[in-house]
Amino acid sequence: MGPEYMADKVGPVLDLSLKLPLTTDIESTLISIGAPPSSYRSDGRPVYTLPVIVDPTQNRATPTILSNPNNIAEYLEALYPARPVFPEGSRALQTLFVHYIQEVFAKPLLTIMVPLSHQHLPPRSQSHFSRPTGQSLPPGPERERAWALVKEQFDFLASVLDKNTGDGDGVCAMGHHVSYADFALCSVLIWIESMAAHDGWSRVREWNGGRWRRLRDRCKEFMDVF
Template sequence: MSAAYHPSGIPPHSRAPPMLTLYDVPGHTPQPWSPNIWRVRFILNFKRLRYRTVWVEFPQVESTLASIGAPPSGLSSSGRPIYSLPVLIDPTHNPRAPKILSNPNTIAEYLESAYPARPVFPEGSRAMQTLFVHYIQEVFAKPLLPIMVPLSHQQLPGRTQEHFRGSMPAAVLSGPQREEAWKAVKYQFDFLATILDKNTGDGDGVVAMGDEVSYADFALCSILIWIQRMAAQDGWARVRTWNNGRWHRLWERCKEYMDEF
């Protein structure tokens, strides 16, 4: 019985443990790029769980999730259910009624409870980690959107671009507008660096908490991966040098959990 990755996604032998399935959206290369999905992929890799990726283009996300009975990941302000990725299927405990989860925080908490070895939430820190990730998503990453959303959009498969036409900002920023946008991004990185610097002496000075990577670092590094995959030259080439190379060091600390199955 081999625990190695099998390209078909089907275990080569019936006694092989069933595999987890992660639903992801393809970009312009075979490399995963979406930060919310990387957050889950990091946890799967960190916990050394066997999984395979199923690729679903944006226009098929809602119908695919409906067909597998995935719950909505949240509600819109008007109360309408939102279907979005990541979605994770875990058949391990009951292959006939696999666990189907959506929303990255829900998946993270599930994985931590179901697979407590190699914890991503240091003891007693679930609330603090969750608030940190909320902050990364809602405050820290906000000024990246006007830069990264059009850049990402441009690099999605053609059908996906058609699907979003009209609802996504089409114009990639250029010239002084782009520089202004990067300035707002740098302000957030600078501020977060002063916060993370508090751990120098009380932690390893790179990760968000103590000496080991945790959910907070995975959320942060997922943003770095997004920048690197969708804006390698104009984005990651800048960011990696900021704050005395702090973000490059974080990348290096997370690198061993960047496997792509």
């Protein structure tokens, strides 16, 4: 479990339900239905993760099967454009924003969140996602230094989003309306809230004048699975 794990999980918060027996492994099931890899490791090996959608509405004989949250979001946007999360002309900039969230903004969190996430896994999954060397949860003072680095990223992003205060309330990346970029950022907030409610979310939600709590609340109406 490491940076690739986080990158795979950042994406839209969608109401997706894959009803599989608890004894079924994700990778073998996705391969059996012909789902493409969601990403590739640095050595070229494929990675199979959820979410995945199987959509037979366009062609029942050969349904559309998609993995990777970004691909799924773009597909659903094209199919159901009534409530767009990619306003016209914003796709390239939002793609850049999501890349920043995955590759820069979230990186300082890994020191804290990867060990915590590993602790929350069931025993069988813990053995599958073996803890990398150096990925134990940092002790008190070291953990506080790690949170200080995390706050630097939140402070910088807050200063960028403040530029929207003349065209919105400075909470949403696109100004007035929730977009895919907000889902990417909110998925990080949900990760913190789920894995570190007391040590993490209790502090993050108050940073920058409560901005991140307000973003979490703005995205709540789109979250049916949390």
